[in-house]
Amino acid sequence: MAERAHYPDGAPCWPELTTNDLAGATRFYQRVFDWSCEDLGRHLWHYTLCRIGEAPVAALTPPAVGMEGVAPAWTTYLATSDIEASVVRVEANGGKLVVLPTALPGYARFALAADPDGAPFGLWQAAGHAGAALVGEPGAMCWAEVHSRNPMAADGFYEALFGYEREQQGDGVDFDYVLMKIRGTAVCGRLRMPYEAAGEVPHWLVHFTVADCEETTARVVRAGGEVLISPFEMRETLVAYAADPSGARFAVCQGGG
Structure with missing residues (x-):
């Protein structure tokens, strides 16, 4: 299997679905990709971790408070070793910062942004969780x-x-x-x-x-x-x-x- 424990800055490292129907999305992706899904709600805000075997490959999450009307979508997170510097470059080059750097305890610091054309993406600074632990294999x-x-x-x-x-x-x-x-x-x-x-x-x-x-x-x-x-x-x-x-x-x- 193509296992990953590190991503260079700029590499897509983590896919995350934001959806208003977390239960329905969980059933759908389990049927399509044979993922095992664990709701980490007792530790986080109903963050659902999706795995192939023991390897985390994606996440499903409800929208943040105040963003319930945003259309469901997959977010691609790009790896960064310095999220503060990255968000400065986002705004300095015509992008828009949507969510300030935020801690996902035990996993990462993340931020959400949009490029000058309006395409949303995420930034991910690993803090115990580099991102997808498996790439290029079925379901990853x-x-x-x-x-x-x-x-x-x-x-x-x-x-x-x-x-x-x-x-x-x-x-x-x-x-x-x-x-x-x-x-x-x-x-x-x-x-x-x-x-x-x-x-x-x-x-x-x-x-x-x-x-x-x-x-x-x-x-x-x-x-x-x-x-x-x-x-x-x-x-x-x-x-x-x-x-x-x-x-x-x-x-x-x-x-x-």
Whole structure:
């Protein structure tokens, strides 16, 4: 298994779903990914930890007080070794700080932000919990990418935030995709949202590895979710986009990310 105990600054390290229907989301993702889920409510605010075996791979949580009307969504957390410096760079480069650095006792300090295009994301400074302890295995995160309407602004913002090296994919016109790298290794991506996605808002999309993309999309439907884009080939990987019953979007990948 691809076990992880550390993430470099800027690498997606932890996926977390915020939902108004915690019980329903727990049932859905257990059916789709075979996760075991533990409600840590006796210690935290009904924070549900999702595992494959003993390895934590994701979390489900209700919205914070005062944010109950926010649409359910997956948040991609990016690792940082200095969350205070990171939030300063967020605001200095046109982003918006949504939640100040906050302690998740025994796990991390986290903050929530939005890039200049409005795409929400998180910052995660480990304090006993580096993030997903397993990657690239069925049910675990394998990739994350930001879908942006203003790719030049997004590229400049994330480069200033984490010093990513950029590698252009496609022609930058009909298909504009950038791999964001740390010391030569691609850790996440940026996609210019296609014109036909006019009704969508900029967002980060988390991808989970599955053994069989077709079988997993069938599970999504049986569990009450929706397949938004049927399996397609992307960088030698079979990918599908889906949404859970509350509308939170995610992707599944057969063959990695």
